Amino acid sequence: MSVTGSDLLGILAVGIVSVTALIAMLAGVFLKNSARLVMWLGLAGMAGAFAAAWGTYPSAGTAFGGMILAGGYASFFGMLILCAGILTFLLASDYLRKEGVEYPEFYVMVLFAVSGMMLMSAAADLIIVFLGLEIMSVSLYVLAGFMRRREKSIEASLKYFLLGAFATGFLLYGIALIYGTMGTTDLAGIALRFASAPPPSLFWVGAGLLLGGFAFKVGAVPFHMWVPDVYEGSPTPVSGIMSTGGKAAAFAAFLLVFVKSLGGGGAKVQTLLAIFAALSMVTGAVIAIAQKNLKRMLAYSSIAHAGYMLTGLAAANQLGESGVLYYLVAYTFMNIGTFGVISLIEQAEEKRLEFSDYAGLGLRQPFLGIVMSIFLFSLAGIPPLAGFFGKYYVFAAAVDAHMTWLAIVGVLASVVSVYYYLRVVVFMYFHEGPEGAEVISVPLLGSVALLLSAAGVVGIGVFPSSILSLTGWFF
């Protein structure tokens, strides 16, 4: 095999991101005070990669001898992850300056994390799934501990690293067993073998371990223990990209392996996924009620959201699959937006992260109040915002797949979740703020990011077909 132009075109988007990361790294080494420059360089690179992903979207296929997907599905996830990366960059620069850690390495690591996520979501071979996941995870371990003077940040990094390494072990063992029974790591090859003859039970052990590894990365119960501490301790923009881009990449690979290759995996896997989904939705929603810290509340809510998305996977029908993709887009905009507002209001030394710090905010700072309300209403699933349609699609898919009980659990969990999302809104508008509370100046880049996210949440909520028409032909 020799590398052709179409191979390179197939990995153009992720290639641009990786090369930008390398240039940014060198710029950070050789130029003084280059953090701003590196940020703009990274933004330009990601915008270029977005254009490349958009341009290659119609030509779906594979590149490098069936190693990696090109166009179509890969472009869709590439664009989604790049959106998360761009919004994170816009929100991070002021946050980092506020915390006194504005170094170029932050942006370099985010770029590498983005390229890992893109690789993982485009994988056509289990080896690429593993390598992409590791690039993403190693970058995120470092980013979680980026504020080395903060004890919680170090704790987040160490916990994420130790548990993540353990989960990687599961995943790799699973891949080894699948290779042992199927004789190939190529997902298309595995799909062929799987369809032609029932695989031996050893294969199911491998698939189970792989499932455990993915469930860890999406933060689903019972592999969720790391989520609250890591999201709380990481720098806020990092929590944002971890919970959105990371989750999108893990779900993309999850769909590629279990839906595209194994055709849903059969009734047993679907039941297992349904149990994971129900446990995640209930655990996340119930524990989130008791939280005082907003980042911790969002961490538990992200466990619940992983549950909603797993509902779509458990249903394993066409509506469920495009529902998950729609949900991921909606979740990316609304969650990065929420973490963005939190990062603006947060003060150095982890101050102003509690519900009570939001008292009177809506009247004092109308812009922040309005966008935060949009994100929270969407997270709660109130029409006509994107979060509502995401939930609607996955629950409808569960009913179609004769899993009505799962849809009922999901609806009940999201009713519970309305309490803690709206509680922030109640604090913002119906509680008196402290006398002489300072008005936070909203930086330009940050408000651009918040406006874009809010526009995304409202836009794809009002026009859900804009996403569904992009994803309709993937499965």
Added chain:
Amino acid sequence: MDFVDIIFVVFALIVVVSAFIVVFSRSIIRSAFSLLFTFFGVAGLYVLLNADFLAVTQVLIYVGGILILILFGVMLTTNVVSVEIKTGTLQTVPAAVIVAVLSGTIAGIFWFTEWHTAPAREGPTTKALGTLFMTDYLLPFEIASILLLVALIGAAMIARHERGTEGGR
């Protein structure tokens, strides 16, 4: 049991016994030195499987690189030689149940699976591996180099000196 089987059992015993010492020994120096036997034993198993390149790499990287680094780390750190590391166990009962179930499942399935063994490959594998890296597996090969670079930068960032003033370099 023929000659190859006996060699296999010898290597497997070396690996398992030394791995137990690594985990259960209270002296970190003893753990580090038993790790040496674990790595060598695994390299021996690779040789038995005709994976010559893998065996040499195992010796070069794990024994020659990682283990020596660990030993230097231990020896250059003050007082660590005499420190008793904590090897207590928590949550013994649930852990025992989970481990028993997991290992039981895996052992049972290994026992009942019909293994189809690939025909043994004669001769050195290095050239074939190199060709594969530059053809079919070119993309994973390149991505792995990015992964290593990321790990390198990450390690340097975590281990760097604290920068002087707030916000500046």
